[in-house]
Amino acid sequence: MARIEQHIDTWGWPAAAVYGQPGQGGFVLVCEHASSFIPPNADGLGLSAAAKLSHAAWDIGALDMAKRLSVRLKSPLIAGEISRLVYDCNRPLEAPDCIPARSEIYDVPGNKDLSAASRQSRFDHIHTPFHDTVTRVLDAAVGEVILVTIHSFTPVYNDLPRVTELGYLSHSDDRLARACLTQEQERGRMKAALDEPYSATDGVTYSLQKHGEARGLLNVMIEVRNDLIDTPHKAQAMGDHLAATLIAAQKEVTS
Amino acid sequence: MARIEQHIDTWGWPAAAVYGQPGQGGFVLVCEHASSFIPPNADGLGLSAAAKLSHAAWDIGALDMAKRLSVRLKSPLIAGEISRLVYDCNRPLEAPDCIPARSEIYDVPGNKDLSAASRQSRFDHIHTPFHDTVTRVLDAAVGEVILVTIHSFTPVYNDLPRVTELGYLSHSDDRLARACLTQEQERGRMKAALDEPYSATDGVTYSLQKHGEARGLLNVMIEVRNDLIDTPHKAQAMGDHLAATLIAAQKEVTS
Numbered sequence: 001m002a003r004i005e006q007h008i009d010t011w012g013w014p015a016a017a018v019y020g021q022p023g024q025g026g027f028v029l030v031c032e033h034a035s036s037f038i039p040p041n042a043d044g045l046g047l048s049a050a051a052k053l054s055h056a057a058w059d060i061g062a063l064d065m066a067k068r069l070s071v072r073l074k075s076p077l078i079a080g081e082i083s084r085l086v087y088d089c090n091r092p093l094e095a096p097d098c099i100p101a102r103s104e105i106y107d108v109p110g111n112k113d114l115s116a117a118s119r120q121s122r123f124d125h126i127h128t129p130f131h132d133t134v135t136r137v138l139d140a141a142v143g144e145v146i147l148v149t150i151h152s153f154t155p156v157y158n159d160l161p162r163v164t165e166l167g168y169l170s171h172s173d174d175r176l177a178r179a180c181l182t183q184e185q186e187r188g189r190m191k192a193a194l195d196e197p198y199s200a201t202d203g204v205t206y207s208l209q210k211h212g213e214a215r216g217l218l219n220v221m222i223e224v225r226n227d228l229i230d231t232p233h234k235a236q237a238m239g240d241h242l243a244a245t246l247i248a249a250q251k252e253v254t255s
Numbered sequence: 256m257a258r259i260e261q262h263i264d265t266w267g268w269p270a271a272a273v274y275g276q277p278g279q280g281g282f283v284l285v286c287e288h289a290s291s292f293i294p295p296n297a298d299g300l301g302l303s304a305a306a307k308l309s310h311a312a313w314d315i316g317a318l319d320m321a322k323r324l325s326v327r328l329k330s331p332l333i334a335g336e337i338s339r340l341v342y343d344c345n346r347p348l349e350a351p352d353c354i355p356a357r358s359e360i361y362d363v364p365g366n367k368d369l370s371a372a373s374r375q376s377r378f379d380h381i382h383t384p385f386h387d388t389v390t391r392v393l394d395a396a397v398g399e400v401i402l403v404t405i406h407s408f409t410p411v412y413n414d415l416p417r418v419t420e421l422g423y424l425s426h427s428d429d430r431l432a433r434a435c436l437t438q439e440q441e442r443g444r445m446k447a448a449l450d451e452p453y454s455a456t457d458g459v460t461y462s463l464q465k466h467g468e469a470r471g472l473l474n475v476m477i478e479v480r481n482d483l484i485d486t487p488h489k490a491q492a493m494g495d496h497l498a499a500t501l502i503a504a505q506k507e508v509t510s
Contacts, residue, residue, distance in 0.1 A: 012323065012326050012327065012491070013322060013323065013326060013491075014274040014275060014322050014325055014326055014332075016274070017272040017273065017274050017334075018272065018273040018274075019269040019271070019272050019273075019336070020269060021387075021388070021391065037487075039487070039491075040486070040487045040488040040491055041491075067268055067269050067336075068267065068268065070269055071267050071268060071269055072267065077269075079272075081274070081322075132276075133276070136276065231295070232292075232294070232295045233295040236267070236268075236294075236295055236296075
């Protein structure tokens with residue numbers, strides 16, 4: 001019992017925040033990796049200051065962009081409030097990387113050799129309330145809504161520069177992703193691609209499947225190269241761009 | 256029309272975030288000054304980098320403490336997402352300091368000589384959606400809830416150190432504030448006082464009156480000296496302390 005109490009104390013911070021009004025708008029936005037916050041009792045997971053602020057800890061720029069999208073689309077946004085290095089809310093407990101002991105370039109000492117009870121505790125205190133919040137917002141939706149998950153990726157990965165600027169990803173229903181790509185190609189401003197820099201086989205479409213496909217909702221995961229959104233100004237501009245893309249793509253698919 | 260469009264563009268960021276589940280818990284928590292965020296199109300209101308991060312822009316530590324309280328009390332929290340220097344959500348549009356042209360030590364160039372239309376625009380895009388969110392969360396409450404607004408204050412003001420650590424403030428119904436003070440005195444850990452360092456006559460109880468007294472809810476405004484909550488660790492400890500105080504005070508008043 002003492003052990004369980006200690007876990008509760010360690011993770012006693014909210015897992016999610018909601019922006020905008022549930023029940024309004026044609027979209028529900030989800031940003032799993034919005035925050036780099038590590039609860040203080042976790043002792044920073046043994047990470048360096050640089051690692052704690054790096055893309056390993058969160059999707060740089062994604063929250064500001066998602067907040068702007070929420071305003072533009074007049075639709076609610078659910079944002080994660082805990083670093084993915086503590087628990088990655090876009091992964092089930094079975095995924096080997098839901099509590100990563102190593103990211104691309106950083107070891108995560110506080111995640112090594114965790115007991116099953118510790119892993120379960122993080123799941124219970126982070127994954128469960130986060131996804132319960134997504135469920136609650138989707139339950140409040142009026143009529144058919146579109147689920148959009150919002151992520152960012154690094155310009156360089158394993159020493160290779162990435163040329164793609166925007167990726168539209170899907171789990172198995174790729175209608176909306178394809179319509180978004182068509183819009184991008186017509187507008188011609190961004191280097192966009194389907195299923196880049198990741199795809200469903202990398203295990204990144206957990207939230208899409210869990211909340212979108214399970215309800216039969218149109219859905220898409222958006223990945224933006226983070227050098228394009230790493231200030232509020234840039235995130236605002238990209239949010240405006242994506243809002244226009246999503247509205248046009250929605251029309252194309254549903255008309 | 257072009258002018259109005261420009262205002263909408265300037266303030267096109269969400270005004271509030273909700274933590275926890277509306278409809279659960281015996282409290283509703285409000286943190287008006289949670290964020291130092293200034294929308295990028297406002298050009299930082301002409302402020303220095305120091306001013307933008309100072310207590311003038313937000314209540315340092317208040318959000319982390321309020322988030323912890325939300326978890327401890329299993330009750331929802333509404334937090335402001337825009338700096339009070341853009342619009343102070345704890346003030347009506349009639350208040351001279353709702354868009355301050357000068358704080359304690361900083362001039363705010365971007366707030367000088369604003370037109371009535373600009374003031375109205377900030378009110379419409381920040382105050383209105385923030386308070387609509389508070390209303391929506393209160394409407395979702397089941398049974399009687401207690402309204403608690405959460406603030407912090409500087410250890411030094413106009414060159415004078417402040418000895419008080421915690422202030423419990425009220426508008427006209429001081430039952431809960433008095434019960435909180437009684438609890439603090441019994442526990443003896445904190446230097447607590449009623450109506451310190453401000454009181455209703457300073458115009459700081461706008462939200463209490465608008466949402467608490469107007470609905471006949473028990474309510475209190477909590478002010479914490481910000482040196483006691485300026486890290487997540489300290490904010491966590493103070494959140495735990497205040498949760499115990501509020502639960503005991505609630506019992507005292509309602510039994």
